[in-house]
Amino acid sequence: MKHFSEDDLIAYQLHESSDESAIHRHLEECKDCAALSESIAETLRVFSAEPFPQPDLEHNWQRLRGNLSVLTPEHPSRLSILRWHWAWPAIGLVAAALIVMAGVGLHLHHEQRTKLHLALDNHAINGHGPLTTQPTDPAIADHLDAAERLLTEVNNSQGSLDQTTREQAHTLLLKNAVYVHTARDSGDVAEAAVLENLGRVLTTLDNEPPTERSAWRLRLEMNTNGLLLDIRILRQNDDDKNQGAAQ
Amino acid sequence: MSNRRMDRAETEAIREVLGGNRDAYRVLMDRHFSSVARVAFRITGNKEDAEEAAQEAFLRAYNKLPTFRQDSAFSTWITRIAMNTSINLVERRKRDLSYHAPRIADEPSAADGTVRVADGHASPEGALLSLEAATLRHEAMAGLTPMERAAFTLRHMEEIPMTEIATALNITVNSAKQAVFRAVGKLRRSLAPVAGGLR
Ligand SMILES: [Zn+2]
Numbered sequence: 001m002k003h004f005s006e007d008d009l010i011a012y013q014l015h016e017s018s019d020e021s022a023i024h025r026h027l028e029e030c031k032d033c034a035a036l037s038e039s040i041a042e043t044l045r046v047f048s049a050e051p052f053p054q055p056d057l058e059h060n061w062q063r064l065r066g067n068l069s070v071l072t073p074e075h076p077s078r079l080s081i082l083r084w085h086w087a088w089p090a091i092g093l094v095a096a097a098l099i100v101m102a103g104v105g106l107h108l109h110h111e112q113r114t115k116l117h118l119a120l121d122n123h124a125i126n127g128h129g130p131l132t133t134q135p136t137d138p139a140i141a142d143h144l145d146a147a148e149r150l151l152t153e154v155n156n157s158q159g160s161l162d163q164t165t166r167e168q169a170h171t172l173l174l175k176n177a178v179y180v181h182t183a184r185d186s187g188d189v190a191e192a193a194v195l196e197n198l199g200r201v202l203t204t205l206d207n208e209p210p211t212e213r214s215a216w217r218l219r220l221e222m223n224t225n226g227l228l229l230d231i232r233i234l235r236q237n238d239d240d241k242n243q244g245a246a247q
Numbered sequence: 248m249s250n251r252r253m254d255r256a257e258t259e260a261i262r263e264v265l266g267g268n269r270d271a272y273r274v275l276m277d278r279h280f281s282s283v284a285r286v287a288f289r290i291t292g293n294k295e296d297a298e299e300a301a302q303e304a305f306l307r308a309y310n311k312l313p314t315f316r317q318d319s320a321f322s323t324w325i326t327r328i329a330m331n332t333s334i335n336l337v338e339r340r341k342r343d344l345s346y347h348a349p350r351i352a353d354e355p356s357a358a359d360g361t362v363r364v365a366d367g368h369a370s371p372e373g374a375l376l377s378l379e380a381a382t383l384r385h386e387a388m389a390g391l392t393p394m395e396r397a398a399f400t401l402r403h404m405e406e407i408p409m410t411e412i413a414t415a416l417n418i419t420v421n422s423a424k425q426a427v428f429r430a431v432g433k434l435r436r437s438l439a440p441v442a443g444g445l446r
Contacts, residue, residue, distance in 0.1 A: 016409065060280060060302060061273055064306060071265050071266075220416070
């Protein structure tokens with residue numbers, strides 16, 4: 001008689017089994033599997049939901065309220081406040097950047113409205129419109145292209161990262177610092193912010209021990225902070241600009 | 248956790264927040280904080296951490312609100328973020344603990360038979376309802392990795408579908424299932440010494 005594994009029986013008890021009727025029939029005639037299955041069922045009963053202590057909403061609201069900054073259309077908050085903090089000194093130093101920002105204010109506004117409709121997920125990107133009116137350095141465009149490919153691969157892969165991926169990350173990291181400066185110098189704060197964020201992820205990729213766990217953490221973080229999406233938006237903007245230039 | 252569209256009140260609240268009215272965020276908080284904190288509670292295992300993780304999730308969501316696509320439910324989005332902040336918090340706590348004290352896994356646990364079934368309980372399940380059992384359950388849960396714990400509690404206690412758990416934890420559905428299976432296996436073995444007849 002072919003017995004079922006513990007995992008099979010756990011899946012059965014959780015109604016996640018694709019083999020439910022076969023297992024059910026087997027349990028009626030196999031004492032061993034029936035005992036194991038009952039032991040699993042009991043475990044699930046013992047670890048059923050404990051009552052949840054209701055939080056004090058007023059207290060939590062007051063605490064949260066103190067941490068909320070005012071969101072205004074003037075803050076292109078596609079990038080969170082945290083990711084903007086470094087940019088302020090740069091803006092202060094480069095007055096020209098402010099002028100550029102003001103000059104493309106309408107574009108930013110349009111950009112922001114467009115981005116309201118973007119998904120948190122990494123697919124279904126339909127945003128377009130330039131972040132700035134400045135042409136993007138083709139070297140940066142290539143860099144973003146390579147970064148997007150690498151991160152997509154990291155995101156779609158399983159387990160720990162292979163040596164090639166880690167070497168690619170290292171190479172990209174070395175170039176990235178240069179492009180952050182280029183973007184800042186040209187007053188493209190949004191692009192610079194994305195590149196900064198990319199730099200942090202690449203640093204993690206470069207430094208983390210090559211374990212399955214660290215790779216998972218990295219993928220989770222990449223997705224939570226929306227880096228891949230940011231890069232794709234920048235890339236798409238570049239494409240739009242290039243098409244616009246060709247017309 | 249459904250993908251239903253948001254109602255007018257939520258859409259309106261988000262528009263007001265984006266227009267600079269912080270207090271409008273209270274609408275979203277009133278509606279979703281409890282359920283978000285409950286999910287966080289399943290993952291963190293205690294009220295204080297649950298509320299902290301829920302707070303952090305609401306703050307993150309607030310700062311990322313301009314990127315939120317309004318044709319998916321805010322509840323789905325905020326719950327996903329909360330699963331992330333909860334796991335992060337649990338991992339941080341584990342790191343702090345291993346830095347300052349012996350690791351949980353190194354401490355004597357129920358698995359070595361230190362927890363005894365009290366006399367007078369007719370069945371193992373009855374015994375497990377006692378206060379002692381609460382400690383045992385707590386220790387058994389502490390033996391799970393943050394991911395196993397999250398996947399197990401969300402699936403078994405909150406009955407969240409595997410696909411949604413997998414998306415939130417950024418793992419494949421198969422990995423999420425494996426995490427749940429490992430969790431149940433570990434928990435079952437932790438019960439073995441007290442549950443007598445159980446294998
Ligand atoms: Zn059998």
